[in-house]
Amino acid sequence: MEQLLLLLLPKGRLSVHRVQLRLLPIVAAISAFLNNTPVVVIFAPIIKRWAESVRLPSTKFLIPLSYATILGGMCTLIGTSTNLVVDGMVMDAGYQGFTMFELGKVGIFIAIAGIIYMLLFSHWLLPDSRTVEQTTELSSKDSRYFRVDVVLGARFPAIGKNIFDFDFKRKYGATILELRRNGESFLMHDMRKVSYREGDTLVLLADEEFLTNWGDSSFFLMVSSNRGVVNTLSRAKRWVAVVLVALMVLGATVGELPAVRSAFPKVHLDMFFFASVVTIVMAWLQIFPARKYTKFISWDILITIASAFAISKAMMNSGVAEAIAAIAIRLTDNFGPYVLLAFIFIVTDCFTELMTNNAAAALTFPISLSIAQQLGVSPMPFFVTICMAASSSFSTPIGYQTNLIVQGVGGYRFADFVRVGLPLNIISFLISVFLIPIFWPF
Known part of the structure; x- marks a missing residue:
């Protein structure tokens, strides 16, 4: 992905519009098949360094980068964990789940409209610059040390603690130079009353050992150095990894065809099957080291998915979902x-802007199912609507990890997301409500 991005970025200075036109469709296409967070983690620092080198404001590219990954994730079953959560709850409720590209019937229209909107209007809506690098001149004479930016995740152990009550240098071997939050910058002498929050960006003076030990830690949403990413895999293994992922997606897509299902009735040739095969092959070829076999598993997402099932089932069994559905039906009278x-x-x-998108889907799924059952209509339009709405996290930085990452990297303020993201929420709403009943009739 890093090599692809370097090819996409122009060598000379181009207009913001033309650079976005080269980047956003490709980013959306990539994020349809890969987790959104690592795409932004890899792309955001490179785009920022490139923008600074050609004297363009990086603020014109980073929020569109995050939004493009979200839009791309709407188009496939594996584009975002939310789609997988809803798919699991759909099958648990006794209905047939989504196929690989089924959600793309609506998602692709939202993605295209969203990209066109950003190409036309983001240049005027986004700030020209957020100059927060007021302290990042490194005075260390030791060449082993260099600048590293990290974005704090929810699992960072000092969340909520005062900065001076947690010895960051002793724990991680790096010195804090600066903290950035909501477009503001705090130097060390300004931090006496500041506590760590999820999404804070820390500018550190660190060495290679920090990157080795904490580069892929779940404590940090992003770890980026000005030295870039060093590839440890051979060129052949990198291409094998790309081919294997492509074969995984192709296999899962073909495996869902009726002819293939009838030919292999005792074997479920679904995404889980092909993902398992690819993982085993990658381990056998030593594409990732044995000591990291479990490190690449997103345990927090798996726990969230399990909790989502529990919340959904509890709302159904307790009658809460049925009661809320009845109230909603009464309030809308006979509008249908x-x-x-x-x-x-x-x-x-609204839920997904204030909490995780998986939790938002878990809360509204049983209500949607009860509404469909009480109306005597197919619940599938409601299920697809949940997928689209839960991913439409554009108006706040706290609703989606990629928004938090680019907020710190770009120095955005909360209002920047509202100004650019709210129209995108409205676009997603209008397209979804209009198209979903056409592709999934009531």
């Missing part, structure tokens, strides 16, 4: 399922 579809989108979208 279309208004309720809009209601589900708005509620899910």
